[in-house]
Amino acid sequence: MKSIFTLLSAAGFLAMAAGCARVETNKQDGTIHPDESPLQGAVTSQDIRTVASKMAPAILGLPEISGGDAPVRILISEFKNNTRFLIDKNLFAKRLRIELNQYGQGKIRFIDRNANVQRDRAVAVRDRQEYLIQQNLKTLGKEIAGLELMQRSDPVKIAVIPVLNTNLVNMNADSFTAMLRSEIVQAGKGKIQFLMPGTLAGADYYLTGQFIPESMKKEGIINLANYIEVIDARIRSGQSMTLDDGTVPASPEKPQIYTRIGQQESELVRMLRNPELRKNPNVNKRLNIMLVKPDTKVAVYEKMFLLDRKFSSREGRAQFILSGEISALSQRRQGTASDYLLVSVQLVDLESNEIVWEGAYETKKLSRSGIVYQ
Structure with missing residues (x-):
């Protein structure tokens, strides 16, 4: 009896061991060559x-590319996929760009359109511009303090x-004029004095100016001389320099009886209150600084920066646009699919809109049902 019990226990143990044993599979891992295609059908890395290797030499050999000394700037347009295949269509453009950069020997420059790059670039450009503004104000302060009309015995x-x-351009004018005033006083070394804000009596000169946006839009700017006249x-009437202090109504749509200065003043208030004019347009904005004689309203000094x-994104600097299209003619019969693929690439002159070069790559794919997803 003891022997039988021992045999049964051993058999049970072996059965449990067999049930917990790892099942061997035929799974294989490995690396293949980039030009090899492990699957049938679809667009492959070899394509x-x-x-890229076929079209890059043809593009680099164009007279428009190789003929000049300066690099040619190219903007890559998004490739279009007209096939049934789910592919990253921009892989063709990226691989072609790499090939052109690798063998172009500096003949080609590509305009970057990556959103992340543009965001970081915007921050860097803004920081650099702030530094340049500080340097410009410092230089301008020294220049004004060194003018001959500032060289007097009395301040x-x-x-x-x-x-x-x-x-109009949503810029903080007070900060710029305050920084410039500080630079002028520092460079003047006691020869130049500024009156308190809101005081004009006794001034030898007015320091003023205007912001000028480089825009195609008509901004409705009032003449600077008339503006000084309003101030x-x-x-003289005991009011402040702040136009939008609630004491002056904005000019209505229907004309009313105003004095000439009153009409200009009311128009300025309208401009200040108009939300459309308070937008910050994405244009170059310049500051034109002037020194004006109070009696004659003549600008004795003027400087713009x-x-x-x-x-x-500087896309306007591009001379050519590189675009492409992936097209296909597909047939299916008894579970087998046949696809004729045509990859066409064009180089278009940005100015004339002429196709200066066009290349094509064609191939035929054969696949069985289930290999290519639709």
């Missing part, structure tokens, strides 16, 4: 590499009139 008194058009009249750059 992408062949397109020159300057009154600051707020810069015109701040409402003069407000100060860039304050804010228009941000763009």
Whole structure:
């Protein structure tokens, strides 16, 4: 009996061991050559590499590319996929760009359109522009302090009139004029004095100016001389330099009886309150600084410099556009699919819209049902 029990226990143990044993599979891992195709049908890596290696030499050999000394700038347009295959159509453009950069010997420059790059570039450009503004204000302050009309035995008194058009481009005029005033005083070494804000009496010169947006849109800017006239009249009547202080109504749509200065003042208030004019357009914005004689309203000094750059991807600098299209003619019979693929690439002159070069790669794919997903 004991022997039988021992045999049964051993058999049970072996059965349990067999049930827990790992089942061997035929799974294989490995690396294949980029030009090998482990699956039938569809667009393969070999197709992408062949397109690039075939078309890059043809593009580099064009007179428009190889004929000049300066690099040619190319903008890559998004490739279009007209086939039934689910593929990253821009793989063709990326591989072709790599090939052209590798063998182009500096003859070609590509305009980048990557969203992440553009975001980081915008931050870097803005930071660089802020540094340039500080340097420009420092240089401008030294230049104004060194003017011959500032070289007097008694101190020159300057009154600051707020810069015109701040409402149009949404720039902080007070900060720029305050920084410039500080640079002028520092460079003047006691020869130049500024009157308190809101005071014009006794000034030898007015320091003023205007923001100028480089825009095709008509901004409705009032003449700077008329603006100074309005400020003069407000100060003489005991008002502040701040136009939008609630004391002046905006000019209505229907004309009313105003004095000439009153009409200009009311129009300025309308511009300040108009939300459409307070938008910050993406254009180059320049600051034009002037020193004006109070009695004659003649600008004895004037200087303009860039304050804010228009941000763009610089696509307008491109001379050519590289575009492509993936087309197919597909047939299916008894579970077998046949696909004729045509990959065409064009180089288009940006100015004339002429196709200066066109290349094509064609292949035929055969696949069985279930290999290519639809």
